[in-house]
Amino acid sequence: MPGFLGLVRRDLQLALHHSGDTALVLAFFVLTVVLFPFGIGPEPDVLARVAPGILWVAALLAALLSLDRMFLPDYEDGSLDLIVLSRLPLGLAALAKIVAHWISSGLPLALISPALAVVVDLEPGAMPILVISLLLGTPTLSLIGGVAAALTLGARRQGVLLSLLVLPLYVPPLVFGAGAIEAQETGGDPRADLLLLAALLAAALALAPWAAAAAVRQATE
Amino acid sequence: MRPVLPDLIGEDLACRRGERLIFSGLGFRLPAGGALVLSGTNGSGKSSLLRLLAGFLPAASGRLMWGTQPVAADLAGHHARLHYVGHADALKPALTPREQLGFWSALRGLSRRQAAAAVEAAIAAFALEPVADWPCRWLSAGQRRRVAMARLLAAPAPLWLLDEPLTALDEASQAGLQAIVVAHRDGGGRVVVATHAPLAVAGARRLVLDDYHPRRAREPVLPI
Amino acid sequence: MLSRFANPARFVRVSAALLPWCAGVSIALILLGLYLALIASPPDYQQGEAVRIMYVHVPSAWMALNVYLFVAAASAVALVWRHPLAEVAARAAAPIGACFTFVCLTTGSLWGRPMWGTWWVWDARLTSVLVLFFLYLGYIALVNGFDDPARGSRAGSLLAVVGVVNLPIIKFSVDWWNTLHQPASVLRLGKPTIALSMLAPLLVMASGFTVLFVTLLLIRMRTDLKQRRIRALQLDRLTPAPAPPHTESGLPARPVAAREGI
Amino acid sequence: MNSVDGFLAMGGYGAFVWPAYGLAVLVLGGLAAYSWRRYRASVAMVDRLRQQSGRSR
Numbered sequence: 085m086p087g088f089l090g091l092v093r094r095d096l097q098l099a100l101h102h103s104g105d106t107a108l109v110l111a112f113f114v115l116t117v118v119l120f121p122f123g124i125g126p127e128p129d130v131l132a133r134v135a136p137g138i139l140w141v142a143a144l145l146a147a148l149l150s151l152d153r154m155f156l157p158d159y160e161d162g163s164l165d166l167i168v169l170s171r172l173p174l175g176l177a178a179l180a181k182i183v184a185h186w187i188s189s190g191l192p193l194a195l196i197s198p199a200l201a202v203v204v205d206l207e208p209g210a211m212p213i214l215v216i217s218l219l220l221g222t223p224t225l226s227l228i229g230g231v232a233a234a235l236t237l238g239a240r241r242q243g244v245l246l247s248l249l250v251l252p253l254y255v256p257p258l259v260f261g262a263g264a265i266e267a268q269e270t271g272g273d274p275r276a277d278l279l280l281l282a283a284l285l286a287a288a289l290a291l292a293p294w295a296a297a298a299a300v301r302q303a304t305e
Numbered sequence: 306m307r308p309v310l311p312d313l314i315g316e317d318l319a320c321r322r323g324e325r326l327i328f329s330g331l332g333f334r335l336p337a338g339g340a341l342v343l344s345g346t347n348g349s350g351k352s353s354l355l356r357l358l359a360g361f362l363p364a365a366s367g368r369l370m371w372g373t374q375p376v377a378a379d380l381a382g383h384h385a386r387l388h389y390v391g392h393a394d395a396l397k398p399a400l401t402p403r404e405q406l407g408f409w410s411a412l413r414g415l416s417r418r419q420a421a422a423a424v425e426a427a428i429a430a431f432a433l434e435p436v437a438d439w440p441c442r443w444l445s446a447g448q449r450r451r452v453a454m455a456r457l458l459a460a461p462a463p464l465w466l467l468d469e470p471l472t473a474l475d476e477a478s479q480a481g482l483q484a485i486v487v488a489h490r491d492g493g494g495r496v497v498v499a500t501h502a503p504l505a506v507a508g509a510r511r512l513v514l515d516d517y518h519p520r521r522a523r524e525p526v527l528p529i
Numbered sequence: 530m531l532s533r534f535a536n537p538a539r540f541v542r543v544s545a546a547l548l549p550w551c552a553g554v555s556i557a558l559i560l561l562g563l564y565l566a567l568i569a570s571p572p573d574y575q576q577g578e579a580v581r582i583m584y585v586h587v588p589s590a591w592m593a594l595n596v597y598l599f600v601a602a603a604s605a606v607a608l609v610w611r612h613p614l615a616e617v618a619a620r621a622a623a624p625i626g627a628c629f630t631f632v633c634l635t636t637g638s639l640w641g642r643p644m645w646g647t648w649w650v651w652d653a654r655l656t657s658v659l660v661l662f663f664l665y666l667g668y669i670a671l672v673n674g675f676d677d678p679a680r681g682s683r684a685g686s687l688l689a690v691v692g693v694v695n696l697p698i699i700k701f702s703v704d705w706w707n708t709l710h711q712p713a714s715v716l717r718l719g720k721p722t723i724a725l726s727m728l729a730p731l732l733v734m735a736s737g738f739t740v741l742f743v744t745l746l747l748i749r750m751r752t753d754l755k756q757r758r759i760r761a762l763q764l765d766r767l768t769p770a771p772a773p774p775h776t777e778s779g780l781p782a783r784p785v786a787a788r789e790g791i
Numbered sequence: 792m793n794s795v796d797g798f799l800a801m802g803g804y805g806a807f808v809w810p811a812y813g814l815a816v817l818v819l820g821g822l823a824a825y826s827w828r829r830y831r832a833s834v835a836m837v838d839r840l841r842q843q844s845g846r847s848r
């Protein structure tokens with residue numbers, strides 16, 4: 085498809101230039117997770133019990149942080165008009181931007197999560213499941229978030245509005261993601277949760293880009 | 306022999322932005338090689354008409370036809386045959402003109418080799434060689450405007466929609482642009498220009514948007 | 530396309546005729562429902578009089594869900610056929626649905642307190658209604674989040690459709706989460722066995738709420754149309770009559786008479 | 792008299808049944824009142840604007 089990889093490469097190139105955004109996302113993730121023991125107390129068994137929830141909620145909020153950078157810069161400098169006019173179907177263009185956003189936010193979150201799991205006493209045995217659940221879950225967060233980011237283009241107070249739109253839609257990935265880790269921790273079988281997470285990803289992959297495209301078309305009217 | 310392309314025809318076009326009726330009853334015909342100059346007071350709808358012609362904005366009423374085929378029927382096809390240069394330059398401060406022009410021509414469907422050649426031609430035509438590899442944040446407004454204009458040549462398209470192309474351009478660049486427009490029209494292309502400056506475009510039909518301001522005499526149609 | 534300009538006269542006329550009847554019927558039904566709920570129905574053998582809260586809690590739960598489905602359906606019609614009234618209906622209905630959801634949550638909490646000792650019970654159904662409440666707030670915030678009301682309505686329509694697609698997934702995930710973290714069985718907000726004498730107040734209240742919804746919907750839609758009329762009139766007053774048609778040299782001015790004909 | 796007190800006491804659950812109904816009436820009634828008042832205000836505004844534009848033309 086004309087320019088799909090070019091669009092992903094350009095967005096990643098821009099993400100590298102403004103690497104502050106990715107650093108901000110990772111810093112927020114680390115900070116949020118580290119703060120919880122101060123609130124809950126350092127007892128290992130208590131922390132281990134709530135570790136899956138802490139890690140997943142912190143990752144979800146961190147991914148939410150950089151969502152509005154997905155379409156807003158292009159909307160403001162006129163690039164979005166040219167993307168709409170390009171030969172690349174708008175759904176694929178939206179997917180390209182979502183993929184670039186995931187690579188620069190969701191992926192690093194998943195990769196550094198084991199380091200943080202230690203801070204909240206997550207069982208070593210559950211670490212691989214943590215990474216797998218985040219690798220499966222964060223793309224879904226970017227896909228759903230992409231739709232909300234496109235919907236709120238041109239709105240007043242886009243940041244607050246974006247998180248209000250997106251949080252109820254993030255409940256399923258959170259439930260299955262944290263559920264997978266907890267199933268592993270309590271000796272259960274995480275495969276069911278992971279399969280459900282994968283199903284969510286497949287559905288979001290199929291539907292979200294076109295919803296985001298429709299929203300972009302509304303924004304560039 | 307110049308390929309005989311159908312005319313771009315607008316019949317009784319009306320445009321609504323939000324709940325405001327900008328203009329109505331607007332008609333024109335733009336043959337291959339033709340030119341249409343839009344003028345009128347601020348807020349009379351020049352930019353809105355350009356965005357309508359580009360297919361961003363559906364006409365509130367009336368029809369926009371490419372020959373006999375309504376534009377709305379094949380929007381992707383219509384987008385593929387036009388360039389739209391709006392007020393914003395669509396340039397990323399961190400990237401160089403060469404990178405951005407290459408990116409935009411790839412997005413217009415050119416292969417890597419074709420894109421490279423077209424980009425070099427565009428850079429030469431707009432005298433951008435000295436700054437071709439500078440990050441755009443180092444460029445002046447005029448230079449950025451020329452890079453935005455260079456997109457016109459970085460990928461071939463018969464219909465050019467230009468919104469205030471002359472702003473921020475110095476005399477030499479303005480003359481260069483006019484020469485490029487003339488060459489484009491000789492090659493069978495056509496151009497619609499919204500401008501205040503008296504752009505000397507030979508044989509252009511002038512359209513004053515204020516003439517199509519929705520008359521107040523009529524009962525204001527309840528904009529649903 | 531010209532239908533977009535059509536004055537919604539038909540709707541205004543029909544709603545004017547319907548409104549008094551709807552208002553009357555909804556008040557009558559709700560009064561009858563209150564009588565049946567509070568006086569003419571037996572206390573539950575387990576929960577005693579507290580069961581009467583169910584006669585408000587359950588109908589408002591039904592309405593919360595059904596109004597959201599209404600908003601999503603109206604939004605789908607607005608997106609696909611660009612029918613102007615569908616957008617007006619969706620925008621008018623959402624706040625009503627949000628109120629029903631709020632009533633459902635608060636009565637659920639008031640019911641949980643005497644029965645299970647806590648103001649909030651993480652029961653699967655109640656939790657789904659809580660998430661639905663945030664979907665409503667998101668829709669209302671998005672619709673009012675733009676300076677241009679038309680833009681807000683279109684964005685809201687898309688969100689409502691996305692939301693309704695996610696509704697069953699959210700419901701499933703909450704049930705999955707609920708069985709995963711199965712609280713002590715006593716906390717389970719079991720559905721009391723519905724005796725016939727209890728069904729009557731439930732159905733009467735539900736139908737009363739439904740007719741109330743239609744009444745409020747018509748009022749709010751008429752208000753929305755009036756607001757648009759106000760904006761149009763204000764805009765019209767502000768835009769000065771334009772200068773006479775441009776008669777630049779050599780270009781014949783468009784014959785004014787011809788333009789008047791449209 | 793005691794039937795009224797019995798009725799109000801609601802078998803000891805009065806403190807929860809009455810607030811539940813009260814809240815429902817408050818929220819739904821409030822929404823109805825608010826919507827109706829806003830409707831009346833809009834109608835009045837339209838008439839006022841129409842007279843003004845009628846007079847000024």
